[in-house]
Amino acid sequence: MPSTSKSTKKATEAVSPEFVDAVTPLVLNSVERVADLQKKTLDLAAEQTAELLGAWKKAFSYFPATPPAFFFDFAGQAVQTTIENQKNAIDLVVERTQTVTSINKVRAEAYAKIAHGVTTSIQKSVGRSVEAQKKVLEFAGAQTKAGFKSAKKQLGAAVGPATAILDTFQLGADTMIEAQKSFLNFASQPFVNTARN
DSSP, X not given: OOOOOOOOOOOOOOOOHHHHHHHHHHHHHHHHHHHHHHXXXXXXXXXXXXHHHHHHHHHHTTSSSOOOHHHHHHHHHHHHHHHHHHHHHHHHHHHHHHHHHHHHHHHHHHHHHHHHXXXXXXXXXXXXXXXXXXXXXXXXXXXXXXHHHHHHHHHTTOOSHHHHHHHHHHHXXXXXXXXXXXXXXXXXXXHHHHHHO
């Protein structure tokens, strides 16, 4: 038997621009602080490496067979180049973070505008639909009254059960139309209240 599973994932809501405005400075400041900390650590590593290479260079100068000095200079330059590359990579991460946060801000604003536009469109559609249905009900009420009036005219001056039945049917039709209008007002109330706010 094939198993059918329902997804438990919910549609994600658009993040409000206010939230993005509140969080963006925190994210940027945190990334910049971590970047500064990493750069300072790299500067300390460069200083310590320079001191270590200087100490080794001096220590090897006391031996009869000393390695050429350019080995130590080459090692020092390699460390400096690596550290500068690391600092450039850190700067790139900070720059990319700033770019991504600005893109997210633009996206949040766009999503908010889209959501507002869709909401407004739906509210207008519901309002127009309710108004159209009310007009149809008013027309139906007028046609019903005209029909009952015509029927009463045809009966003439005869008073009795026939006119009482027609009056009852007319009252029932008027009550039904008013109930439908009341229902439409009640059903459209959330949309109308949202549109006013």
